[in-house]
Structures are given as C-alpha cells and as structure tokens.
Amino acid sequence: MPRRTPRTTLDRPITPRRFAKFLKAASICVLVAGLLSPAVGGTATAAASNDYCGGQCSDILPPGENGNATLAQILLNQAFGTQPGHAEDQLGPYANLATGYSTLTDAKINTFFNDASFGVSSDQVASTEKPAGRSDVTIVRDKKTGVPHITGTTRYGTEFGAGYAAAEDRLWLMDVFRHVGRGQLTTFAGGAASNQGLEQEFWRNAPYTEADLQAQIDNAVAAAGDHGKQALADVNAYVAGINAYIDASDSGRYFPGEYVLTGHKDSITNAGTIDHFKTTDLVALASVIGTLFGSGGGGEVNNAISLLAAQSKYGVEEGTKVWESFRERNDPEAVLTVHNGESFPYAAKPDSPQGEALPDTGSVTQEQLVYDRTGSAAGSSATSASTTAATTARTSAKRGMSNALVVSGKYTASGHPIAVFGPQTGYFAPQLLMLQEIQGPGISARGASFAGLSMYVELGRGQDYSWSATTSGQDIIDTYAVELCQDDYHYLYHGTCTAMDKVEQKNSWTPTTADGTAAGSYTMRVWRTKYGPVEYRATVGGKKVAYTTLRSSFLHEADSIIGFQMLNDPDYVKSPATFQSAVQHINYTFNWFYADSQHTAYYNSGDNPVRASGVDAEFPVWAQAAYEWKNWNPATNTADYTPASAHPNSIDQDYYISWNNKQAKDYTTAPWGDGSVHRGNLLEDRVKKLVAAGGVTRSSLVKAMADAALEDLRAEDVLPKLLKVVGSSAVTDSTAAAAVSKLSAWVSAGAKRTETSAGSKTYANADAIRILDAWWPLLVKAEFQPGLGSDLYTAFTNNLPVDESPSAAHGPTGSHAGSSFQYGWWSYVDKDIRAVLGESVQGGLTQKYCGGGSLSSCRDILISTLKEAAGKTASQVYPGDDQCSAGDQWCADSIVQRTLGGIKHGKISWQNRPTFQQVVEYTSHR
Template identity: 65%
Template sequence: MRRHTSRADRARTRAGRAGRTRARAAATTVAVFALGASLLLPQGPAAAAPTAGTGPLAAPAADATDHCQGQCADILPPGANGNATLADILGNKLFGTFPAHASDQLARYDSLVAGRSGLTDAKITDFFNDASFGVPSGQVESVTSPREDVTITRDKKTGVPHIKGTTRYGTEFGAGYAAGQDRLWMMDLFRHIGRGELTSFAGGALANQGLEQQFWPSAPYTEAEYEAQVERIRTTGGERGELAMADAQAYVDGINSYRQKSKDGRYFPGEYVLTGKIDSITNVGEIEPFKLTDLISIASVVGGQFGGGGGGEVQAALSLLAAQQKYGVVKGTEVWESFRQRDDPEAVLTVHDGTAFPYARKPANPRGTALPDAGSVQAEPLVYDRTGSAVTRAEAPVGVPEGIEPLRGIFDDGAVQDGALSARKGMSNALLVSGQHTASGNPVAVFGPQTGYFAPQLMMLQELQGPGISARGVAFAGVGMYVQMGRGQDYAWSATSAQQDITDTYAVELCEPGGGTPTKASTAYLYRSVCTPMEKMERKNAWKPTTADSTAAGSYRLQVWRTKYGMVTHRATVGGKPVAYTSLRSTYRHEADSIIGFQMLNDPGYVKDAASFQQAAHRIGYAFNWFYADSRTAAYFNSGLNPVRAAGVDASLPVKAEQAYEWQGFDPAANTASYTPFAQHPQSVGQDYYISWNNRQAEEYDAAGFGYGAVHRADLLDDRVEALVAKGGVTRASLARAMADAAVTDLRGEQVLPTLLKVIRSATVTDPALNTVVQQLESWRATGSRRMETKQGSHTYTDAAAVRIMDAWWPRLVEAQYKQGLGSGLYEALTASLQTDESPASSHGPTGAHSGSSFQYGWWGYVDKDLRQVLGDPVLAPAPVTYCGDGSLSACRETLLSTLKTAAAVPVKEVYPGDENCSAGDQWCTDSIIHRTLGGISHPKISWQNRPTYQQVVEFPSHR
C-alpha cells in the first residue's frame, strides 16, 4: 500500500521534479521543434498537405515488418462480430446463444479484475489479444476477397478482419466491406442519429428520441452543407485531401457492396426485419445505400461526443451570479474562482516537467463579458408539435414475436435518463514510461479510449495493409478508412479526450428587422450592427409501431435557430436588453477535416518518430490528448482547433457578440478563425512518464469546466506510475497491473478518506457503534479502498459494508459540509456545474448507470482541500472561505460524525435501490458493467472496472 501524502506535499514534489527535468526537457523540445521544422509538413490543421514522395502516394511496400515482435496486445469487448441475422437474434433471446465472435472477448476483459495481481509479461495474452500483424497459417478461420485486389482474412480466436490490398482503392474497399460485415446495422443507426432522423428510422422509443435530441442540435446541417464539407476537404486539403476523399469513396463502395450482397443473400442484420425495413418472408424492402455525406454525419456524432471541449458558460455565469449575490461582487467572484479552479497548483498534470502552455487564461481585465440579468435566463425549446407516443409513452409492446423481448429503442430503455452518450466527455486513460525506467530500456505503454460499453461496440478492430497504409487497431464504425488508435509497424498511439475549451458562448443582441422593439422571442439579431434573420433548422420525425420497440405511432418536430455565432441555446436579458445565447465550436462545419491527420498516422512513410507523430496529431481538429511509443521514445501531443480569442475575453463566461470580441480572423461563412500554432499546444518528448485520465494537460493550460483541482481521477494513475518509475525496471505487466489496480479503486476511499479520518480521529469517538463504523472504513482504506469481489464470480464485495457506508455517506457529507455555508441557491448552482458524486453505484452521472467509467466528475477535491484548511494542514491556493463547521475543527468533526452515523443506518436496499437490471440491495449488480444494446444481441453483466473499452499493451524492441 502506498502512503498518503498531503496535496501540498505532492504539489511541491512535482514542482521539484519539474525543476530537475526542465533543462533536459527544454533541450529535447528544441530538438523536436528543429526536426519538425525540417519536415515538409503543414504547421496547422488547415495548411496545405505534403507533396508527393512524402508518403501518401508512394509505391506499395513489401509485406509490413512487425517490429513489435509479439509484444503488442489489445482487446475490445464483447467481440469483433457486431452483426446478427434474425435467426441469430432469436437464438440469443430464446436460448442465450451468440453468433461467432460476438462475445468472445468479454470474459477475458472481465477476468483482469481478479487476475491482475498475477499478471506477468508471459500471461498478457491470457487477458488481451495478440496484436501482431497478420494471421498465422494455422489460425486462419476465413478468407474473403470482395475484389481481386484485396483479401479479408479473419483469425480463429477473435475473428478480427485483417485487410490486405495490392492497390490503395482495394485496401479501402476491403475496409468498408469488413465494416459492413461487422457493423452494418450500427453504422445505419449512427448516420441517422447525426441527421436527427433516428426515430423515423428505428422507432420512437424514448432512447431514440433522446439521442437525436442530444446530437442533432449541435450539428444541424442541410444535405448541401454535408456535401460542402466533403468538397472542402477535397479541394483545400491538397494532395492528402484528395487522397482522403478517394479513400472515403472506396470505403463507402465497400460498405455498399456488402450491403447489397447481404440483402440479396438474406444474411443482412435482423434488426432491419424487426424495425420493418425488410420483410422476412418476401425479402421486400431496402437498406439505403451509403454515401460520402453519411461519413460526415457519423463523424459529427463521434467527434462531438469524444473530441469536443468547452461550453457550459451560461450555467457558469449563473453560478457566478449566485456567488456574487451571496458574498458581494468582489468576494463572490473569489469564491466562484475557488470552485472553478482554473490553475490549481495541486492538480495532477500530464506534462509535469514545468513547461507551461498558456491557453484560455483568466484575463487580468476582462472585456466583453455578458452576464445575464438575474432571473432572466430561459433554455431554448427544442421539441415542438408532439403527437401520439411523443406526448405519452405507449406502455404495451406492439407486434413483438412471442418469446422475444423488444429492442426498446437502439438502447435499453433508460439510456436517455442515464446518459449513455452525454454532453460530458472523457473516460479514456493512458500510462507510458520512458525507456530509462523500464527493464528492457524500451518505452512501455498501456493505453486506450473509454467509449462506453455497447453491443456491438462503437469501435471495431481491424488491420489495414496496403500502399501507404500499415496499421492495426480500432476505428469508429462508419468512419474506418483508417485506424484511429492502434499500432503501426514500429510505433503505437492512442488518445484521451482532452476537453480544452474550443466552444464559446456568445450573447447576440436581438432585434426586429422592421425596427420594432425586440423581445426575448425575437428571431433576428445584430450581426456587426446589421439586423440579420436567424436560420430556422428543422427536422420533422414521425414513426409507426415496430417490433423493435414498445411505442405507438407518434411524431414531433425538432427546431434550432442558427446564427453566425452558432446555435441558440438560451434566451435572457443583459443590461435589460434581450439576447440569445449561442454556442459556437471551432470544429463546427469541419466534422471530418481530421481525416487527414488520421491518414498520416496510418502512413509508415510519414510517421517515423515522435516528431512526425506530433505533427500528424496536430492535423486533428478535435480536442484530444495523443500518446506515442516506439522502441526509443515516448511522447505526447494535445490536438484541437484552439481559437485565438480577442484580448481580454474570458473564455469561461458568455461574451458579447460584437466584432471586437470575436475569435481573431473569424469568418462565419466557413466557421474558420486563427488557431493557436503547433508550439503552443501542450506536448512533450521523453518525459520520465506520462499519465492521462482526462485531467489537466499542463501548467497554465486551462481545462474547460469545474473539477480540475486537488483530487482527480488521474491521481489514481499518477501515484502508481510515479512509484513504479521511482523503483525502476518497469515492464508491460507491471504497468498493466498499475492500470488494473486503479481500475478497481474507489477514488474517495484512496484520496479523500485519509483526510476525513484525520478529522474524525482528532478526538476520541465515544459512541461504540459509530467507532465500529469508523474502523470498518479504516480497514477498507488500509487494504486499498477497492470495490471488488471476494473471488471472481462471487458477486459479493470483500469490503461490502465499508463500500456501502461510503456510497451512503458521500452525498450526505458533501451537502452537510457545504450547503449551509454556501446557501441553497449557490450550492444548487454549483452542483449544476459539477455534480457531487460519480461513483459506480451512482446512476445520475454523465455516463449513467452500469457504464464502468466513474469518478471523473465530483467534489472530491473541494472536500479534501476544505478539510485540510480546517485541520490547518498545508494547502496551496486555499479557498477564501472554509465551509466545514465554518472552519471550526470540532464543529466540522461533528458534521462528519453525524452524517456518517446517518449513512451507516441507511438500509442496503435504499443505498442500492435497484433498476430494470438489478434487484434492490444488490451491490455488485448495481456497480456492474452492462453492454447497452445497439441491436438485438445482449450480453452478460461483468464486474465493475474503471478501464478503457479498447486497450493496448505495447513495447517495441526494434525500429525501422
């Protein structure tokens, strides 16, 4: 067990380490910049592409050399096969059977929870797939050749498609064909989600309504605008842009080839029958052909969900106003800033060598901030003209075959309320150690994206080998022309959601074109002093009863007002004048521009080292942290179209929609602006180690939103990896064990409970029953604060009582500690910006129940820092107000004890009230991960673990 040091001590340790390594890091950075400048490479996401001869159009290479030499592994549960015929679905529902390779990675993924302590390098493939290139002859399950210039070979163990083409077109055609084989139904769903047409396609279940309402408003494009994005990439992206669209067209051609063959051969996904698209007897019906614009639609969903950042400025303004009302403007602003924590010195950082990358900083003298008048804010309505089941949900299933449970929308019912896909992003993690601290002298990496648990998964595994392409890994289905995270011949890469601020809120002043008096309902606004009508973007959806859900016929209309400053989200008054608040993100109208960066990452003629990797990642416009490892170097780069804001603008709050406060170089027609250059993005090469779990990137680089302070989920990784590095001799297995141990650890128990216990033990606990409760918590903390079974399959936690007490105590503790001091208004406003808890048992978090991902959003850092202020312990950047017990240790201690006593008495069935998947009181089941159904196949529950969905374990012993 590791010792628990104070936040301030840890911050000082990090600062000392930064000072010791700064000189080495600076020298490395200069060398990398010099090498990057020597490459014929664009220095910004919109710059011209390299000329011929730098990689993309090079002649086909010989068979790819695999420099991983058996030391690369990966996994993506539940299985590679995501398509199921109607007969497969019936078999799954009636008899629990699965199509081949639909669920064969789930048990190995689950088994790491119990098996992590015995993990060695030799046993890695007990828990992961061998991610070597190709398929040994004795392991070939099938070979398909949809064209003479490509083969799709699948292995017996996992069924992953290994696509090898002799031409570029054939390679990409094969990628599309394999995507159709594995994800045809899911791709169809997601192209309709992006267009806001899911209910018309798949039925009016609440989950379907919620998904189109969630995603379409942020990207409400017309078909002509989809086509314009395709053309923009083709015409402005240089040679690489033309190549990308040619690759995309070949990919679409491959999808359509499989689509037609499966329809004609009657082995298409059975969901088309269940949703009434195809008659199971006559085969009458159609699967609509795919087109290039569908890829833009899918990209808008994927990129918006996992690669966005910023927003939420209206709610931030409301909490600021509440703080100012409570404490006055000056002190209220100080209090609000203490919760906003823009640059908390105790926060865990990915770049910890002391290098600063100033971005979205709080200005000394803010200009153009547009705070609403108190009580004036109204959310903009989205849904209109409801009829039928859009008004009142139908309860009885309609036309469901006997013995078959309805699909209940593309997700199980409740996905909307649970937030299966939500506006809050994150979840992925990365652990990398540089070669000077490993047993082999080569860097070691354990990393992957956490994209939720779905059946089938949003991503699919594939290997692509062809002219200018050599990679294995995952891609989001429907945009899988290239591997998006995975490995090349002698390097591997992965990403985590970065969430830096690339979305701003503008207050557009409303007007009436005829010169009348504007109101909050006005639909025109001042754009550079001209009264300009808003654009009304609409989707009209109607649905009929289907065998795929339990809803009756219904319809509604989605409506969004669009301005040159983005989509209207709220209306209010500012200084008495009516305004509309709009949301503008830098990647709007550029949903697929990042395709060029992914093309580079797959090109062995381009990515040859850390410097070229970083430049490729820079071509990706979405907000991601990118990590790289080869046999020589571990490296990091933060991507994103970071707009250059006008001087004095505070990116954390709404801004007046006036030219003086616009993004520099802003052109609303194409939604382009000036972006921060390569050198200003957080980056590093050769740091002792890197960790990321959606934490802050570097000093002075503001993470958009609340909660990046003294305690963060990334501390679970940072503590463990720092200890491994200090010891030396890190291996793939030891780094994977560190990840797996963090994955079963309760953040509150490891990072905050020691401080809570210190307050409680500042005097004797005289109540014997309460003292026993405290001892249970102490024992849990001493053994690692884990949430895991006594043994695999027992479905009973080792420290069940302590876990239950913490789950019951935390929300009561936070409210008692803060609500009285802050007052109800400010407390509620702050909890609207950042929820207090996201434990696995919490079903109200951004990722919802049974999602795996936990502890990203919560008040753990606030609680820990406040308690240390009460104790008089060292605190860097203390809050201006101490809340627990109004700063009195004895009063604070009484608050903790009284809430703990109440929590201990809460019956287990109230702590874990149960849901459609779990009985009340079932602790393990409440925590468990459930793969939400995107179609007709469902899978067993697995034990909770806070871990990436797709994960790699890699170490390259050699290099080209």
C-alpha cells in the same frame, strides 16, 4: 421496392414459445441461411514481415468483433442466450483482468488481451475472402477473435475491403448512427425514448443540412491538397465496399436481423431495402463522434448563473473570489500530464475582462428544440421521457473517458518504452469501435476505429510505433449573446438586423408493442446564427438576447480525416516529431500519446481559437466584432488558432499519465474539478512509484493500470483525511464507531471495490463500501451547504456533480457505465478538510466550510452524517433498476453492454478502464 414503415421490436423479449411460433411462420430456408456466414474461399496469409513489435503488442475490445447478427441469431440470443460467433469472446478476458492482474506476468498478458501482431499465421486462419470477387484485396479473419486483416495490392482495393469488412461487422450500428447524425433515428428505428434522446441531443449540437455535410467534404478536400484528394478517393472506395456488402447480404439474405425487426425488410419475401451509404453519411457519423469525444468547452451560461449566485450571496468582489476558488481553473495542486514544469498558457483569466454578457438573474430559458406536428412548442411530455436516455447515452461516453500510462525506455527493464493506453468509449452492444488490420499502398496499421469511419485505423499501431488518445476537453466552444431585433428570430450582426436560419428535421413513427411507444411525430427545430446555433434565451441588462454556441469544429468534423490518414502511413510517421505533425491535423480535443522502440511523445490536439484581448472564455460575451475570434470568418467558421508550439507537447518525458486530467501548467481546461484530488492521481501515484524503482515491464505497467481501475478514489485520497478529523477516540456512538472501524479496515486493505473471489459477485469490505456510498453525498451537503447557502450550493452542483461512484445513477455517466470518479467534489472536500486540520493547502477555498472552520464542529458534522449513512440499508443505498434487484451492491456497480441492436450480453464486474486498450513494447525500429 417501397420501404415498409419501421416498427421497433428490439427490446421485446423473445420467449421460447414465441421463437417456435416464429420458426413455424417464417421461411426455414431463410433462417437457416441466416445462421451461416457468406461463402469464403482463398488461401491463408503468413505473418507479416513489417512488424517490429516482436510479439509484444496486445489489444482488447469487448464484447467482440462480430457486431452483426442475422434474424435467427437474434431470436436465439433473446430466447436462449446463445451468442453468434465472436460476438462476446473478448468480454471474458477483459472482465477477468480484475481478478487476475495481481499475479500477472509478461507471459500471461495475452490471457487477458489479444495478440496484436500483424498478419495471421496459417494455422490461425479462420476464413479468407475476396470481397465482391475483387482480385486486389483479401480479407482474412483469425480463429481467436474474428478480426478482419485486410490486405490490398491497390489503394482502392484496400479501402474497398475496409468498407466491406466494416459492413460485415457493424452494418446495423453504422446505419443507426448515420441516422443519429442526421436527426432521423426515430423515423428509422421507432419512437422509443432512447431513440428520441439520441437524435435530439446530437442534432442540437450539429444541426446540419445535406448541403452542410457536402460542403464539409468539399472544403476539407480543397484545404488539404493532395492529402485531401487521397482522402476523398479513400472514402469513395470505402463507401463502395460498404454498399457491395449491403447488396451481397441482401441477395444472400444474411443481412442484420434488426432490419426485419424494425420493418425495413420482410423475413419471408425479402421485400424492402437497405439504403446504400453516401459520402455525406460518413460526415454525419463523424459529427456524432466529434460531439461525443472531441468538443471540449461550453457551459458559459451555467458558469454565469453560478457566478451571479455567488455574487448575490457574498457581493461582487468576494462572490467572484468564491466562484474562482470552486472553479479551480488553474489549480496549483492539479495532477499534470506534462509535469516537467513547462508552461502552456491558454484561456487564462484576463486581468480586465471585456465584453461579458451575463444574464439578468432568473431570465435564462433553454431554447425549445421539439415541436409538435402543428408547429407549436411541444409540452414537456414530448421530451421528458427521452431526457434521461439522452443524457445517459451521450454523457456515458463524453464525460468519462480514456487513460494512458507511458514510460520512457530509460526506466524499463528492456530499455524500450512501454505503453498501456486506450479510449473509454462506453460499453455498447455492438461496440462503437471495431478492430481491424489494414495493409496496402500507403497504409499499414492495426487497431480500433469507429464503425463507419474505419477507412483508417484511428487508435492502434503502425509497423514500429503505437498511438492512442484520451479526451482532453480544452475549451474550443464559446457562447455569444446576440442582441435580438424586430422579433425573436432576428439579431444584430455588425449593426444590421439579420434573420436567423431555421433548420428543421421532421420525424414520425408507427405504433409498436415492443416498448409501449404509440404512433407519433415531432419536429426538431434549431435556429442558427453566424455565431452558431441558439441554445438559450435571456435578457442582459433588460435587452432580449439569444445565447449561441460556437465551436471551432462546427462544420469541420471532416477535416480530421487528414491526421488519421497520416497516422496510418508508414512513410509519414517515422518519429515522435512526425507523429506530432500528424496529430496536429486533428481538430478534435484529444491528448495523443506515442511509443516506439526508442522514444515516447505527447501532443494535445484541437483548433484552439485565438480569442480577442480581454475575453474571458468562462462566460458569455457580446456578439460584436470586438469580441470575436481573431480573423474569424463566419461563412466558413474559420479563424486564427493557437500555434502547435503553444499546445501542451513533449518528447521523451520520464513518463506520461492521462485520465482526462489537466494537461500542463497554465493550460486552463474546460471541465470543473481539476484540483488536488483527481482520478489522474490514481495513475500518477502508481506510475511514479514504478519509475522511481526502475525496471518497469509490460506486466507491471498493466498491474498499475488494473490496480487503479479497481480503486475508489474517495477512499484512497480523501477518506483517510476524513477519518483523521473524526478520530476514532472521539466517536462515542456505537453505530458511528463501528462504521469508522469498517472504513479504516477498508483503507488499510487498499480501498478497492473488488470481489471476495472471482465470480462471487460479492464485495470484500462490502459494508465499508456501502457506508461510503451513502456517506459521501450526505457529508458534502452538510459540509458546504450551510456556508454557501442553498441557492449557491445548488448552482455549484449544477456545474459539478457531487459524486460519480460506479453505482451513482445520478452522476453524469449514469449507472452501469464503468467509467467513474471523473467528476465529483473530492478536491473541494480534500482542500477544505486539510484547511480545517491546519495543513498546508495551495489554491485553497476562500474560507473553511466544514463546521465553519472549527475542528470540533466539523468532527460533529462528519460523525452525525456518518451515523446516518451507516444506518442506511443496502436496499436504500442501491435501490435497484431495470438491471438489478434492490440491495444488490455488486450488480449496482456492474458494467452493462448497452444494446444498440438485437444481441444482449451479460454483466461484468466493475472496472474503471478503457474500453479498447493496447499494451505495447517495441523491440526494434525501421
């Protein structure tokens, strides 16, 4: 049956009148059938006997397990707000922790989390099915959450069931992201700005051809021996399960309603098709996940631009010192995950940098990605509408993610280790992750997996151990300056003029009244070299160059499947050492944490390339053999990587914390801002205090996490020093004096952004919060711009945004994204203010900026900007958007589940915590 041309209508509101009209026009039997689940049968399963957690494992993943909705369910949701079963039943418990954590006890944990024990007790079985009539696998769903518990008697059947369950819960989302990974979302789902933004941003970083995707599979299997062969067999079975569900839901007419709303299926005749999945689709999906969460580094060109600005302002020698002080690449005051003093040198600044290829000032331009149907470079109007959508969609997940709190049994009440940890993958509807339990030959695990990659549990628990990850961000990306020859599309490779490879993806869409997007088409074009895709063009010493981006995981996203396979295998992971061995097979840049009944462990994963001697990873280098990664093979993009022992790692440290902070001493990480004040300090201070007191419990560790999740980092760690400079007795202006009083009271009350009472949607200390939100950007600019100058100040803010408060839509995460305070100038302000106060500062800035170093002048600047901030109304500070009215402070902070399908959910109060989260304490071990 030929596919109908897609029409995007997901964002068009469904009114009761329109819903009634649709009912009249549509086939009632189709709509009624769509409200029903596929028929199920079979018997209940008893609770598993291979569970060593003793009922003390819990997890949560909002909004709900069910991410598929039929057409009727979507229409009912948009018209009346009704929700399909299990679509948002985890959202309430997740949200309620913000007001309920203060009185939390171990007995109340599962009020806010799910019981993550293996199996389903007979009285909690909601449904049992044999997918596609197979006798070797059973999918049981529990009543409370609808999570699939997949039990197979054969390996093939187990993975078939995992694919079938994934499609039951996330088919539409999986389809969206396989098209995102291929750069084909607009052709699939229409030309909305958000669709354009998604496909443009991801495809620029992973412009793969079909041959590239297949080669990843072939190479990963070949390199991993028996593990690789098993992984391919698992993937094939998983894909077969997905396709079996597509066929069943198509014939039964209970497929996701988004296929009708985008023109792929007809609600009356059932005409149209839902394409089967292929193994290469999973690699395309993996490339999206790898770009989002596991590709640290890059930014060398922006680094070079700000260095040149510093040198222009201060001269080469002093400008370089100023730049290094703001870069904080190895700050001695940074909070560390491995805090026992052990050093793990990586990407350190060389004594004598070699091969640097800094651009000529003003010569850098970003490589054109989008072209019109004639092949000409498209004007800004073709891409400007999608820029914000792209940035929000990608960076809301990539920039701020994940935390972990792990305490050794030596310091717990029970003597067993305790962990509270999880990834922050952003808030979406449906969620990018899905929950599942898989039990079969060689597999025994429960937890979360990315939809479409759930052949294994990626973050969760095994029989007697749990594991989780945070994004680490260490530098596995380098920028090379390839010298052009002949024209703009040829470059010198080892002295030979070589043609760049042109990779294109064409997209088109038809008119729609849903979002006002007219019919259109465009082509995305990326030029690839042996040193990776071209990202910028410039001149270096007058020579024309293309700056390329080479990451070690490029063409290797599929490789990490082996590590996840091992994590799910109870015969492989039996100890901290075997856990570390498993995650060493994951080439994404992650911090991995482990807990069983006796031990804890940590390991930092990623293929860290061995760079040539003298190469500074912070800046672009010439694309010449002398500056390439050691033993780099451009045909396969493989090289020598630092050994496992050189990666930050630890077993049984007293405690571990991670909130995307610095991993260990001398481990130079990619992100800016790893200095004296980092949101990791919020966890460090609380967990360190718990450990010092001893007797840590699951509830006390959850409280520590939840308390940090509501904290305003600026108010806890910087505001007291600012108020010390201001000094209440020196403030004669009544407006400023009142502001000082309110801010001081807020600090004394705990400096949190919390409601006056559950559900009030009004903050306690609301005026103080408004004042600080308004004050921070004003004081930072007034403190630093006079000394740095406008050009350098702007260049540094391009490297590191000034602020990332919950309502700061200008920050890298965008608004309503939950994750906050990862990136900002709090460390700079902290170091500078302490220096002005005459306090000790390690790794300080090269000069005092506030008031030129004069305490009285600094005080005047702070009071002046504070008065200005205090005079701003709530409507000015919180101007409103498509979600909130101007002046609605609570709403401006609130978390919104960003719609990726037809179902929408309500807002929840701000919390700065993982999306998926586990609370675990094992009582015994195999």
